[in-house]
Structure formats: structure tokens, C-alpha cells
Amino acid sequence: MNQTIETINKRRSCKAFLDKKVPSDIVNEILNAGTKAPSALNKQSASIICIENEDVLNDLRNKLKDFIGKDPLYGARTIAIVVADKNSRCPVQDGSCVLENMFIAATSLGIDTCWINCLHDYFATEEGNSFKKNVLQLSDDQITIGTCAIGYRSNNEIIEKPRKENYIRII
């Protein structure tokens, strides 16, 4: 098994991060891998908004805590929000491939990640929409596909989740 497939196999979502920031050069490598994803008709409908600024991230974290009752970012000190143009052919597919590239690239660099879904729901509220527009400077056409929390795992116990039966069928 080559290194790439090994990396794909060992990617695991991290649900608790250390209070330690990933250096920007490593974050940039992860973000760049995201941009290499395929997109329908090569329209590159997705964009990545990475929040490294502590004040902005903590403001968002506190708002999300109020919204869902706990820190949905699991303490991560960096997040990369993937949005995509809702008028493109396949915005959700395009943005999801950007996210998966970032998860795999991060794993290959010894960095942990988690797919966070709740920003989509939060940005649908009046307060969340205001944050999306005024702080993140996103337009109504840019829909949230998912968020990649980036950091270092605080617990080394990685549990392999078995795959369902009949995931693959060959005809």
C-alpha cells in the first residue's frame, strides 16, 4: 500500500484539539491542497475562508456556543470554511472535494481535522447571516458547504470505525 492510500486509510475526525495553533505555513499547505480539487466544468465554484485571527475565531466560537450549547469547533485554533457559488453546476460536490483534499493533506502532515457542519445552520439565522456578510464578507450566493477544523489531537486514542457491509457492490 502506498503512502497516499495509507494516509486516506488513517484519516480520522478529531473531536478534541489541544490549545495549540498550527503554524501558518502548514495551514497554507493544507489550504493549497484544497484548491487542487476537481470541480464541475472546472468552474472552481468553491472558495476557502480560513480564520486564524484569534479574536474573530473566538467571537464566532462564542456565538456558535450560544447557538448549539457547546463549542462545535472542539477547541480548534484554526478553521477553514468552504463556501461555493450556489448558481454553479455542482456547488456541494465541488466544495466537498475541497474539504476532503484538506483532510487528507492535513493527515499526511500529522495534523488533525474535523468536518464541522453547524456553520451552515448558524449562518441561516439572522445573527449568523450578519456575521457571514459583515465579518466574513460573503455574499448571499456563497453557500456554506462545510468547515474544516484544524489542530492537534488532544487524545491519542484513535478508534477505527468499521465500514458497513455491502458498501461496495461489483457488477
Next chain:
Amino acid sequence: MNQTIETINKRRSCKAFLDKKVPSDIVNEILNAGTKAPSALNKQSASIICIENEDVLNDLRNKLKDFIGKDPLYGARTIAIVVADKNSRCPVQDGSCVLENMFIAATSLGIDTCWINCLHDYFATEEGNSFKKNVLQLSDDQITIGTCAIGYRSNNEIIEKPRKENYIRII
């Protein structure tokens, strides 16, 4: 740059395949990498239907040719259709990550791929829906996310598509 990130960087869609089948053990490695994708709440809402059987694939290819006027599979001798349960939290995201894993794993093995979108549209027709139900044995709840055509590139000219400006914004 490590091998995984190099592989992510060099993945390119293939629009013309040789008339040469990829051996099943290599195809299986690609499909297995697909199953390692993350999924919302670990529901594993996606499934992979791989068509290697020549008669079934050519029947589908001819139907698709009639539907869109050319072979949308670019001559590929193997395809992996990713479907997902429409009642799950994020079926399109889940299935897209399965596809991206397969694209990256294939690239790492020297195999070429292309994301094919038109099966979704074809399966929405009466004839296509009948093929989906009766030949592929898929239920109405299983929606088509995308298809991975698998083969060997017939043309070695790989053109790097430049990424758009402002793909990444850091706050």
C-alpha cells in the same frame, strides 16, 4: 512536499481512455479507498456500484450515448457509481468525499479517472430510472452523487488548469 500532497496536486480529469481494462485488484484498491471517506455522523450514507461487466457497461454506455449524443464515459472500461441515501444528513457531501478519495487513490496507483455527472440526469428519465432500479437494483432513496470513470489515459498531454485568484482568503 510529501507523496500524498504531490498526488493531490497531480490528479487530473481524463477525457479519453485507452481501450484497456484496469485489473480488478487495482480497481478494488481504489474502491476501498472510497469507503474510507468521512461521513456526517459516521452514517456512511454512500454506496459504490462498480460496473466491470462488459455487457452491462456497454448497454449503459449506449443508452447514455442516445441520451446525450456521445460517450460520456470517454471509453472507460470500468465505472464506479456513487449513490447515497437521500434521507441522511449530508448525502451529497458524503458521496462526494467517496469520489474524491477514489480519484486520489487512483492517481497514486498510476490510474486515470474522470468525474462523470450525466448519470444523475439520465436516471431521472423513465428509461434511466428503469435501468437504475432493474439492472443496478437501486431504490428510489438512493440518489446518484457522481460517477468515477476508471482507466488509462490515451493521451499523455496533461494540462494544468490554473487556479482562480482569491481561491483562499485568510482572516
